[in-house]
Amino acid sequence: MNTKGKLKLALGTATDYVAPHFVENHTHTAPTGWRLNVIKAVLFSRLQHTIRAHDTSATQDAHFSFWNNITTADYFDKATNRFGLWFLGAHKPIVDKIHQLHHALPFKRVVEIGCGDGQVLNYFAQNLDGLDELIGIDINAAVLEQNRQKYADIEKIKFIAGNAEDHYDLVSQDNTLVFVYGGVLEYFSQDAVQTLFRQMLAHKNSVIAFVEPIADDHNLAQQPRSYIFGPDDSFSHNHAWLAKQVGLSVLFNEQTRTDDIRWVMCICAN
Numbered sequence: 001m002n003t004k005g006k007l008k009l010a011l012g013t014a015t016d017y018v019a020p021h022f023v024e025n026h027t028h029t030a031p032t033g034w035r036l037n038v039i040k041a042v043l044f045s046r047l048q049h050t051i052r053a054h055d056t057s058a059t060q061d062a063h064f065s066f067w068n069n070i071t072t073a074d075y076f077d078k079a080t081n082r083f084g085l086w087f088l089g090a091h092k093p094i095v096d097k098i099h100q101l102h103h104a105l106p107f108k109r110v111v112e113i114g115c116g117d118g119q120v121l122n123y124f125a126q127n128l129d130g131l132d133e134l135i136g137i138d139i140n141a142a143v144l145e146q147n148r149q150k151y152a153d154i155e156k157i158k159f160i161a162g163n164a165e166d167h168y169d170l171v172s173q174d175n176t177l178v179f180v181y182g183g184v185l186e187y188f189s190q191d192a193v194q195t196l197f198r199q200m201l202a203h204k205n206s207v208i209a210f211v212e213p214i215a216d217d218h219n220l221a222q223q224p225r226s227y228i229f230g231p232d233d234s235f236s237h238n239h240a241w242l243a244k245q246v247g248l249s250v251l252f253n254e255q256t257r258t259d260d261i262r263w264v265m266c267i268c269a270n
């Protein structure tokens with residue numbers, strides 16, 4: 001950890017000690033200035049403590065708390081190039097493959113886990129014919145409130161705020177494309193990823209497709225297990241191995257790069 005990281009860790013740890021409810025007391029209006037920096041430091045220090053304790057379940061909870069926090073509501077204002085440069089650029093091979101699958105099956109529903117600002121869900125609404133419904137689930141309630149207003153005239157799209165793990169009844173249905181895009185499973189522990197994959201086992205004409213970052217040094221031929229990597233201290237998973245282990249078939253599995261990110265693009269089915 002560099003000096004800036006160490007200072008942030010010290011500030012966050014000290015704040016949590018003297019004011020343990022500081023973060024939880026700032027959940028309604030987006031804080032600015034020093035309060036914002038202190039909240040970020042506390043969330044960072046909580047995450048670091050779980051990693052040091054090798055407690056993957058607590059690490060996942062710390063990631064979920066980060067994304068559920070009001071301070072991340074403006075994430076998508078800053079991340080403006082994700083859709084054009086990534087989804088319709090480097091990740092186009094998996095988008096094309098989804099079009100092929102839809103042509104052959106076709107899907108009736110799309111459920112996106114971690115839908116963020118809804119651009120990808122909107123793309124599917126405009127470009128996959130014949131869908132009955134599209135559901136975006138995201139833990140960040142503030143972003144979903146913006147989506148509801150932005151896409152109010154597209155009746156087929158619904159947004160559900162909450163932890164995706166509490167909505168697997170929506171995921172686990174026939175004729176469904178479950179899509180996870182741009183770095184969402186990286187915040188789920190290995191066990192949680194496999195629990196999600198298991199939801200796909202009992203269903204007809206359903207697939208799970210995802211685009212996720214992994215560590216540059218993750219040797220997918222030899223390292224089945226997930227580990228912490230990268231700037232977010234998220235999980236690098238061996239997705240195809242985890243999917244096969246729960247009994248799914250891997251229909252598509254390619255890799256690509258954008259700048260310094262190594263991406264896995266994968267589609268699995270029963």
Ligand SMILES: C[S@@+](CC[C@H](N)C(=O)[O-])C[C@H]1O[C@@H](n2cnc3c(N)ncnc32)[C@H](O)[C@@H]1O
Pocket residue numbers: 063064067068082113114115116117137138139140162163164165180181182183184187
């Ligand atoms: C890196 S962003 C990707 C967002 C979007 N898919 C995109 O590529 O633009 C990660 C997203 O996952 C959401 N997320 C993280 N953990 C989640 C969970 N447990 N359930 C639902 N959404 C989650 C975050 O709120 C955030 O919107």
